[in-house]
Amino acid sequence: MTLPTTMTAARLTRHGGLDALEVAEVAVPAPGEGEVLVRVAAVALNNTDLWTREGAYGSAEDPGAQRGWRGRIDFPRIQGADVAGRVCAVGAGVAEDLLGRRVVVDPAIYDDDGPDANPVGLMGSERDGGYAEYVTAPAAQVHDVSDSPLTDDQLASLPTAYGTALGMIERGRLRAGETVLVSGASGGVGLAAVQLAHARGARVVAITSAGKIPAVRAAGADAVVDRGDDLRAQLRSVTSEGVDVGLDVVAGGLVPEALPLLREGGRWVVAGALGGFDVALDVRRLYLHNAQLIGSSMHTPSHFALLMQLAREGEIRPVLAATFPLGRAREAQQELARRAHVGKIVLHP
CATH class of the missing domain: 3.90.180.10 (Medium-chain alcohol dehydrogenases, catalytic domain)
Structure with a gap:
């Protein structure tokens, strides 16, 4: 040739x-x-x-x-x-x-x-x-x-x-039957995380904007919440028993708001900062509950x-x-x- x-x-x-x-x-x-x-x-x-x-x-x-x-x-x-x-x-x-x-x-x-x-x-x-x-x-x-x-x-x-999303899932040790929270769920990494977590057999709770909820649900999310409407109350209503793993590409104010949702030994994995680079959180939510905050790059x-x-x-x-x-x-x-x-x-x- x-x-x-x-x-x-x-x-x-x-x-x-x-x-x-x-x-x-x-x-x-x-x-x-x-x-x-x-x-x-x-x-x-x-x-x-x-x-x-x-x-x-x-x-x-x-x-x-x-x-x-x-x-x-x-x-x-x-x-x-x-x-x-x-x-x-x-x-x-x-x-x-x-x-x-x-x-x-x-x-x-x-x-x-x-x-x-x-x-x-x-x-x-x-x-x-x-x-x-x-x-x-x-x-x-x-x-x-x-x-x-x-x-x-x-x-x-x-x-x-999808490589980034799978890296988050693997580093977060997500298992079938666990509940996973996915932020930025309509974006490239977020939608990939929804699909991959669903394929792994996890219960997927996703955060996105109101107009994109049907598409995110079609990708495999079991529950989808609107990021612009009293997010904390919505999340508590659909994660009453807590979250095992967070797959987060938003960060910013979402981290301190959602970290308390983690179950004992939960894992919060961050691979992006669409919501802001600076995060202030109550570290007691980590060490008192054996939670883990994990950075994941690709x-x-x-x-x-x-x-x-x-x-x-x-x-x-x-x-x-x-x-x-x-x-x-x-x-x-x-x-x-x-x-x-x-x-x-x-x-x-």
Whole structure:
């Protein structure tokens, strides 16, 4: 197969507004040793795309500093963490039987090679991503899903949102029969958490806005409450026996409000801060009840392997909100920022 020498890509030229994202013709990357080249069939958007563009992650020393997901970005940077496609070339040391395989890329950059490694970087931030016709990736992080019944759009929806949600579920040790509370349940990670927790056999209580309640209930929530209408009273009415696990992407004022709902030995897992970074809480609610407050950033390699097995079996079917051609990447990010949708937004190169 003869590959083109140039491709269309949407890349960041700096931190900033939508005008910082440009569509350009760039060179097709060559896979290095241990890498493969993937022809991108679909790439899903995530909030991290917006925050990386805006440089909104800050640093421990300076919360207001403009940074990518884990540090300074080398511009220009092609965005996009969530890629589904086919392997079209392999680098040195990679078996050629991967050629032609339908794959999903694990977008994390890990701190070691073990199954429980921590993500310390992300495709689309710390290395070029999939807002392009082609992208390179380590062969060890390319998962063969040739037999999956899911569409390319559904497969591309899995890595960051569903990987993050599954990481939360695994770190929170959620078991069948337990009650789980999911905040931000209509967003990418929140809706994924609802689906995954339901598939695990948990009783799912979800928080969302009034207009999105039917969609969240359809995704598998057993009870859904309106975040804007006396939230504490609603939660107490549907969790009278308490909550075993909280899966929280909102944080802010929700943490002190909902933490008292935890049963003895409960686990509250935080993977986002849509409601605010600063949290004030009564620590007695933790130590007097043997509760745990757990930070969860994306997934480990073992979590991702479990997610890919679910994809091969068709156990989880992501909800799609909209698709855009790559040339309309700005419009797609604008739609994501509006937060009027339920499900994933996907680009087609």
